[in-house]
Amino acid sequence: MGEFELLQRIRQRLPQPDPRVRLDSGDDAAISAPGGATATSVDALIDGVHFRREWSSLPQTGAKALAVALSDLAAMGAETGEAYVVLGVPPDLDEEGCIELLDGMARMAAETGTTLAGGDVTRAPALTLAVTVVGHAESADDFVTRAGAQPGDVLAVTGELGGAAAGLLLLEGAGSSRSSFHPHSGRNDDRERLLIARQLEPRARLEAGRALAAGGATAMIDLSDGLGGDAGHLATASGVGLLIDAAALPIAAGVAEVAAAAGRDPIEPATSGGEDYELLAALPPELLAAATAALARQGEAGLTRIGEAIAGGGVEIRLPDGGLLEPRGFDQLG
DSSP: OOHHHHHHHHHHHSOOOOTTEEEOBTBSSOEEOOOSEEEEEEEEEEBTTTBOTTTSOHHHHHHHHHHHHHHHHHTTTOEEEEEEEEEEEOTTOOHHHHHHHHHHHHHHHHHHTOEEEEEEEEEOSSOEEEEEEEEEESSGGGSOOSSOOOTTOEEEEESOBSHHHHHHHHHTTOSOSOTTOOTTOTTSOHHHHHHHHHHHSOOOOHHHHHHHHHTTOSEEEEOSSOHHHHHHHHHHHHTOEEEEEGGGOOBOTTHHHHHHHTTSOTTHHHHHOOOOOOEEEEEOGGGHHHHHHHHHHHTOOOEEEEEEEESSOSEEEEOTTSOEEOOOOOOTTO
16 A cells, blocks of 8 residues: 555545635645634544444544544534544555545545545554544634633533443443343344444534524533533633533433443443533523524434533532532543
8 A cells, every 4th residue: 555546545535625725635735715713623533542443344433533523613613614634554454444434534524514625644553543623603702612601501411411431331341231242233222223323423513513602602512521521621611610410411311221231320421421522501591492492493402401500610410319429521641
């Protein structure tokens, strides 16, 4: 496999660029003329750390790498723009495998209106995808950061929680009562397949993020590292405390059963598991109904009120019995 031949094959398969991109993949650098304001984020997936090749197909891996990077743009309420990809190729991945990987990413790019504008290819000891994404808005003030929540705001979350963490337990063989469980077996029930899909095939809530931004969200964050940990980031950035009602959390079907089979607290996947890539938003209470309706009109994930922002700091997750659950999340270096 030659680097330049591979790059040429990749370029031939990329979707058409956005009009804001004047020069895309194939030169020393891409050129864009976006106007307005841009938001830029970088994410990386490494085999053995963020995924395992025996669990994920190559197209799934490519699509996931772009989706998780775009989730950061969703949390800003940004429009999708360009993506730049560094592909680290291990010795056991051939040219056809690289093309499969990029095909999955290209499909996700087409579905989300993202231009794959450039990147690099290099040898690596493990399959690595580092993705830089650029989002757009007419003004920098149109972006929603983590830092705007005010005491009295309500907290709301899109979609359902815990599915990705439960899917990971199933993939690890710890969340099924059946000794013959296999992640890609046709014998797995529909609920298990849905939970595994939440882990292997995440989606960025881009439309929901834009609707929440337009609907007056004061702060947002995507739930990549777990509700407890990510809520803490929002609380710190905004200088407020967050009260979360555990009984109000929209937990995906089957999560409690999978957690129990793995010997875990049934609420743990939803509060600290991570990789749900849902959005946690703070909004003035009078705007919540309109924001909920806006998401419903899009056919997007639902919006559930789960708590409120208060004066002070930190995060409290209140259990139905009145106790408190320690807010925890995934630490990349932990």
